[in-house]
Amino acid sequence: xxxxxxxxxxxxxxxxSRLRDAGxxxxxxxxxxxxxxxxxxxxxxxxxTVPEEIASYDMVTEQDPRWVGAHRLTIHAPLVVFxxxxxxxxxxxxxxxxxGEWERVLAPDVDPNGPLWRREQxxxxxxxxxxxxxxxxxxxxVFGNQTPEIDETKRQTYAFGTHRSxxxxxxxxxxxxxxxxxxxxxxxxxxxxxxLVGVARxxxxxxxxxxxxxxxxxxxxxxxxxxxxVLEGPRGVEEETYTVYYNCAxxxxxxxxxxxxxxxxxxxxxxxxxxxxxxxxMYKAGFGELGKHGSLINPQFGAxxxxxxxxTSLPMAIDEPLEFGVQDYCLKCNLxxxxxxxxxxxxxxxxxxxxxxxxxxxxxxYPYSRLEPDYCHICVDVCPYIHKENRVEDTRSxxxxxxxxxxxxxxxxxxxxxxxADA
Numbered sequence: 067x068x069x070x071x072x073x074x075x076x077x078x079x080x081x082x083s084r085l086r087d088a089g090x091x092x093x094x095x096x097x098x099x100x101x102x103x104x105x106x107x108x109x110x111x112x113x114x115t116v117p118e119e120i121a122s123y124d125m126v127t128e129q130d131p132r133w134v135g136a137h138r139l140t141i142h143a144p145l146v147v148f149x150x151x152x153x154x155x156x157x158x159x160x161x162x163x164x165x166g167e168w169e170r171v172l173a174p175d176v177d178p179n180g181p182l183w184r185r186e187q188x189x190x191x192x193x194x195x196x197x198x199x200x201x202x203x204x205x206x207x208v209f210g211n212q213t214p215e216i217d218e219t220k221r222q223t224y225a226f227g228t229h230r231s232x233x234x235x236x237x238x239x240x241x242x243x244x245x246x247x248x249x250x251x252x253x254x255x256x257x258x259x260x261x262l263v264g265v266a267r268x269x270x271x272x273x274x275x276x277x278x279x280x281x282x283x284x285x286x287x288x289x290x291x292x293x294x295x296v297l298e299g300p301r302g303v304e305e306e307t308y309t310v311y312y313n314c315a316x317x318x319x320x321x322x323x324x325x326x327x328x329x330x331x332x333x334x335x336x337x338x339x340x341x342x343x344x345x346x347x348m349y350k351a352g353f354g355e356l357g358k359h360g361s362l363i364n365p366q367f368g369a370x371x372x373x374x375x376x377x378t379s380l381p382m383a384i385d386e387p388l389e390f391g392v393q394d395y396c397l398k399c400n401l402x403x404x405x406x407x408x409x410x411x412x413x414x415x416x417x418x419x420x421x422x423x424x425x426x427x428x429x430x431x432y433p434y435s436r437l438e439p440d441y442c443h444i445c446v447d448v449c450p451y452i453h454k455e456n457r458v459e460d461t462r463s464x465x466x467x468x469x470x471x472x473x474x475x476x477x478x479x480x481x482x483x484x485x486x487a488d489a
Contacts, residue, residue, distance in 0.1 A: 071120055073176055073275070074160065078116045078150060080172035081105045081141060085112045097171030101143060109137040116150065121157035123190040131204045135159060135196070143168035144414050145425040151196065159192035164425050165271075166418040179419050181275040182343045185428075197432055211439035212304070219308045220337075226315040227338030230322070231331075238329035244383040251321065251382060255287055258320040259313055260374075261367065262288040264351030264385040268377065271419065272350070274341040281333070281377040283384070284342060285321060286351035289313050289374070290367040293461055296447045296468045300481040304441035307372070311337045314374035322376045335375035342375045349421075352385040355392035358424040359402040359411055359445035363392045368452035392451070393422050402445040405472060407434040407480045411445060440482035448472065 084093050085107055092106040116139075121129075135151030138161075149162035163183040169176045185191060188206050198204065212220075241247040248265050255263035264286045266272070273279050289310050295302040315336035325332035335342045345362055349355070353373075354364040361369035365388070403411040410430035415422040435442040448469065453462040475483040 071118070073173075073180075074120060074150070074158070074163065075116060075118075076173045076176055077141075077148060077169060078139060079114075081139060081148070082107070082112055082114060082116075084172070086114070095171060097168070099167070101168050101171055103168060103171055104142040104144070106140050106142075107138070108140075112139075113137065113154075117152050117154070117156065117158045119157040121159050121192065123186050125157060126159065126192045126195055127189045129195065131195075131199060133195075133199065141168075141172075143416055145412055145416060146427065146429075147416060147425070149193070151192065159196075161193035161196065162428065164416065164418075164423070166416040166423065168416060177270075180270045181273045181277065182271055182346075184274050184343070193428055194432055194436060197429065197437065201437065203437070206436050207439050208436050208441060213301070216305060216308050219305075219312050223308070223312045223315045223336070224338045226319050226334070226336060229319050230334045230339055232323060232326055234326045234331050235329040240328055240330070240381055244381050247380065248382045248385075251285055251325075251380075254324045255285070255317060255321050258317040259289065260287045260317050261290050261371070262286075262353060262364070263321075264288075264348070264353055265382045266347055266350035267384050269346065269350070272343050272347045274343065277341040279341070279377065280379075281331075282379040283377070283382055284347050284351070285325075285376040285378065285382075286348050286353060287314060287317050287321065287374040287376070288348070288353055288364070288367070288371050289317065291370040291372065293368075293370050293447075293452055294464050296443075297464060297471075299484060300440035300442070303443045303447070303481070307441070307443070310372045314372050318374035318376055322378075325376065325378050325380050328380065330378050330380040332376050332378040332380070335377065340375065342377065344373050344375075347375060348373055349387055350384075352388040355389055356421060356423065357392055357402075357449065357451070358396040358399070358415075359449060360424065360426045361446055361449075363449065363451045365390055365451070368449050369446045370452055396422075396424070399450065401448045401450060404477055405444050405448045406431075407442070407444070407478050408432075409478070410434075434480055438480060438482070440480060442481050444481055 095103040137152050139150045141148035147164045152158040165178045169178045252263040291306050295306040318334040318336050322332040322334040348362050354362045357363040363369050408430035410427040415424045453465045471484045
């Protein structure tokens with residue numbers, strides 16, 4: 067299987083070759099099905115190659131805040147799908163890599179439906195590190211503004227990372243009917259506090275690049291966020307988010323423990339450690355469809371939820387994807403894009419495995435979601451699926467009050483501006 071280095075270097079070399087052929091710092095490449103790639107390079111003369119080594123998340127976290135990449139290679143298709151920065155004597159930094167059919171234009175042998183690159187949070191993110199350097203910052207403002215209570219919730223969540231695996235019972239047992247086994251797993255997960263539990267067969271695009279997963283199935287766990295907390299402003303939403311993350315980690319740990327008690331190895335995945343790509347796994351487990359704001363939309367909870375996962379080879383029946391018109395609805399709805407303070411949610415999209423993907427422009431998103439002290443959750447909070455499909459009167463009323471506050475503050479107002487507008 068191609069590794070992270072194989073895919074990234076193949077695409078980078080192909081893009082650099084097109085630039086050299088064009089004799090400039092930018093060029094446009096036409097491809098099949100109307101795909102056009104805009105390739106651009108910033109730096110001295112475009113080199114023929116990129117570094118062999120790619121910086122790990124730990125390398126990015128520990129790099130000097132003044133680190134500057136002399137070379138930057140970017141591909142738009144028409145959204146930013148590939149973004150690299152490097153020096154000749156330093157490991158390559160990946161600032162962005164969104165897989166899709168565009169890859170075949172440059173490198174026909176690269177499988178766009180294979181394992182995915184993961185954008186990590188905070189100082190592990192090379193793009194965010196670069197934006198901090200440009201602004202003379204060494205820490206991420208939103209994380210430096212968290213309360214002691216939030217910090218403690220995060221600590222407890224990360225502590226589950228030491229319990230992702232554990233002892234496995236010596237005797238393998240399971241229900242002879244795979245559907246009954248899935249029903250039992252859902253019962254265990256829901257008893258632990260999950261709102262939804264689903265099962266999918268593991269596919270390459272559910273895994274991080276470079277991971278060799280030994281398991282056959284992924285158990286997906288959903289826990290909703292209390293929507294009423296949007297009326298409390300950014301702090302209330304942030305507290306709820308981290309509380310739900312904690313519960314997802316706890317539930318995943320309990321489900322994994324149960325599976326191991328049946329004699330089947332199992333690994334829990336959550337904020338304390340994971341290699342599961344959430345969107346593809348949740349889609350195949352029947353949790354919903356991908357929306358324009360980049361989150362999966364569920365008919366009952368909208369996008370106001372967080373996931374946890376368990377990987378195992380316990381014989382189970384898999385669930386089916388749930389499609390109820392979200393992707394077509396998003397073509398007509400502009401609420402998330404009209405409310406985004408950074409205008410980071412595009413109308414354009416790329417196609418991956420037959421699904422539309424509207425890729426958030428992180429350089430426009432981060433000034434509000436990371437570089438301001440207030441937590442931003444606006445794109446999810448304004449999504450009409452929080453009330454349109456579930457017909458819950460309390461949610462409808464909260465949504466109306468919240469959107470009224472947004473109108474008074476200004477459609478593109480940052481989260482923290484709502485309280486000031488109502489003061």
